[in-house]
Every structure is written in C-alpha cells, then in structure tokens.
Amino acid sequence: MVADGAEHPLRGALASAGYEVLPFRGTAEAVLAHVPRTVPLTVTASASKGTSATLDLTERLTAEGYRVAPHLSARMLRDAAELHEVVERLRAAGTTSVFVVGGDAKDAGDFPDARSLLQALRESDHPFTDIGIAGYPEGHASLDAATLERSLTEKAAMAHHVVTQICFDPAAIVAWAREVAAMGVHLPVRVGVPGAVAREKLLRISAGIGVGESARFLRKQPGLLRRFFTPHGYDPGPVVDGLVGELGSPGHHLVGLHLFTFNDVAGTEAWRRRALRRLGDR
Structure with a gap:
C-alpha cells in the first residue's frame, strides 16, 4: 500500500533504472533512437567480440551524452599492461564508472577472477568513482x-555498488539481500531484471554471441528461455511489482533496478514509459 499523497515506491526505481546493452552492430543507433540520455547504461563484455567492442561502444555512447559503465572482464585482460591501456582509453573518454566481472573466457591471463582485477585497479591510478560488482x-x-x-x-x-544476476523470484531477492547485509556488506544493490524482450530478439542475440557463449549464459540464468518463449515475449512487470515496498526498506540495501535489455531497448523503454504513466494515473 502507498499512503495518500506519497510517491509510489516504484516511481523512483523506474525513473533511475539503468539499461544493459550488448556491443553489437547497430546497438548505438538503437540506443540513440529510443533511450533518453538520462538513463545510465552499461555495456557488456563478450569473449566472442573482444574488449575493444565494449570500449568502442562505450566511447560512442559517452560522446553522445550518455553515462556509460563498460564491463571489465577479468579473464579477457591479458596482464597489467593491457589493463593500463584500457584504463587510459576510458580516462580519455571521460568514463568514471565500470562494472567488474570475472567473465567466461576459457583462458585467463593475470586476472583469473573479478577480485584480482579489483585489486589491480585499487593499486593503480584510475578515474573510476563508481565500480560495480555482481551478486547472485x-x-x-x-x-x-x-x-x-x-x-x-x-x-x-x-x-561501490552491487547488481544482481537475473532472478525471477522477488522473495528470493529480498531474502538474499538481507543475508548480504547481515554479512556486513552495505553497498547499495540494484536488482537485475530482464527488460521487455521479444523472443525473436533473444534468438537473434543468442545467434550473435555464439552457441558456446549463449550456453554458458543460459546455465547461469535458470528458467530464462521458458519465460522468454511466450507468445508476446517477456514482461518484467510481475517481478518489479513484487518488489513494491521493498526498495529502500530497512534490513537490506535494495535501492533500484538494472534492466537487461538484450538490446531490445525499444521494447524495454516503451514498457518503462507505460509503467511510469500507469503510476501517474493512480
């Protein structure tokens, strides 16, 4: 329940939600056509596309006025020298946010996991004032x-913050967030939710990232295919609605939403605007 005159708890979360996009051909044009520059973006790292694809898209969207955080995949970086090159390239682009992941690259260099890459960043001169990590x-x-x-x-x-992997159970998300807070981790947590994605879009994305990489991703996302392969695609509404009253509540640090768009930015942005309009009509 929302008290009379009080702002609906989802309004702020939807207004500040971030979008995750994949560094594919046409991504920049789709973002420019459909996503307001007020929406923060993250750009994934793909072993099949390479680090340069992530950096190229980050530079392009940053130059267009977006606030962009590229994924830095530890297992895709060869050594400290390559990390320095990446950091300097992002410094030149004006990037101040990154998201650090371990990654799925088969052969790792000097950074076998996210912790080792974070440690290397801590010991370096870098411009990043907002560093994100994954929660499960x-x-x-x-x-x-x-x-x-x-x-x-x-x-x-x-x-500086945590973004959860996709989870379709709001109760499980809240329970996990409480456990994390009880462990003494008090970073703000953004809930990772699939955007409004058409099944045809998911099929094209899966083909684009390759069979092996798609399989690794889907192993980490139980139930994803079943939920996407409905006649009209996936609707994030039920998961988001299940978090009403929890975002910003005491006992955990759930503060916002992170929408995995699978590059269906048009559908995701249309859903977000409809949701905000409905909240305004209440």
Missing part, C-alpha cells in the same frame, strides 16, 4: 555458497 541471489553454477559469500565480501571492500 540464486547462487552460481560453478561456485558453492561459502565461496560466493567470501568472494562478495572481499570484492565489496573494493566496490
């Missing part, structure tokens, strides 16, 4: 719970 409300396919807990605690000391 439903666990990780290749890491046990104790390892995940230790990893999150170590990484949180070198980061």
Whole structure:
C-alpha cells in the first residue's frame, strides 16, 4: 500500500533504472533512437567480440551524452599492461564508472577472477568513482555458497555498488539481500531484471554471441528461455511489482533496478514509459 499523497515506491526505481546493452552492430543507433540520455547504461563484455567492442561502444555512447559503465572482464585482460591501456582509453573518454566481472573466457591471463582485477585497479591510478560488482541471489553454477559469500565480501571492500544476476523470484531477492547485509556488506544493490524482450530478439542475440557463449549464459540464468518463449515475449512487470515496498526498506540495501535489455531497448523503454504513466494515473 502507498499512503495518500506519497510517491509510489516504484516511481523512483523506474525513473533511475539503468539499461544493459550488448556491443553489437547497430546497438548505438538503437540506443540513440529510443533511450533518453538520462538513463545510465552499461555495456557488456563478450569473449566472442573482444574488449575493444565494449570500449568502442562505450566511447560512442559517452560522446553522445550518455553515462556509460563498460564491463571489465577479468579473464579477457591479458596482464597489467593491457589493463593500463584500457584504463587510459576510458580516462580519455571521460568514463568514471565500470562494472567488474570475472567473465567466461576459457583462458585467463593475470586476472583469473573479478577480485584480482579489483585489486589491480585499487593499486593503480584510475578515474573510476563508481565500480560495480555482481551478486547472485540464486547462487552460481560453478561456485558453492561459502565461496560466493567470501568472494562478495572481499570484492565489496573494493566496490561501490552491487547488481544482481537475473532472478525471477522477488522473495528470493529480498531474502538474499538481507543475508548480504547481515554479512556486513552495505553497498547499495540494484536488482537485475530482464527488460521487455521479444523472443525473436533473444534468438537473434543468442545467434550473435555464439552457441558456446549463449550456453554458458543460459546455465547461469535458470528458467530464462521458458519465460522468454511466450507468445508476446517477456514482461518484467510481475517481478518489479513484487518488489513494491521493498526498495529502500530497512534490513537490506535494495535501492533500484538494472534492466537487461538484450538490446531490445525499444521494447524495454516503451514498457518503462507505460509503467511510469500507469503510476501517474493512480
């Protein structure tokens, strides 16, 4: 329930939601056509596309006036020298936010995981004032719970916010967030939710990133295909509505939304605007 005269708890979350996009041909044009410059963006890192694709799109969108955080994938960076080149390129672009992940590249260089890359950044001269890390409300396919807990605690000391992996159960998200707070991790947490994505878009994206990379991603996202392959695609409404009253509540640090668009930025932005209009009509 929302008290008379009080702002609906989802309004701020929807207004400040960030979009995640993939560094594919045509992504920049789609973002420019459909996404307001007030929407913060992240650009994923893909082993099949390489780090340069992420940096190219970050530079392009930053130059167009967006606030962009590229993914820095630890296993895709060869060594400290390459990390320095990446950091300097982002400094020149005016980038102040990054999202650090371990990544799925088969052969790692000097950075086998996100923690090692975060440590290297901490020991370097970098321009990043906002560093994000991943959280896993439903666990990780290749890491046990104790390892995940230790990893999150170590990484949180070198980061500024957490974005959860996709989870379709609001109760599980809230329970996990409370456990994280009880562990002593007090970073703000943005809930990762798929945007309004058509199934045809998901098929094209899956083909574009390659079979192996798609399979690795889907192993980490239980139920994703089943939920997307409905006649009209995926609707994030039920998950988002399930968080009403939880965003900003005491006992955890859930503060906002991070929408995985799978490059269906037109559909996701249309859904966000409809949701904001409905809130305004109440």
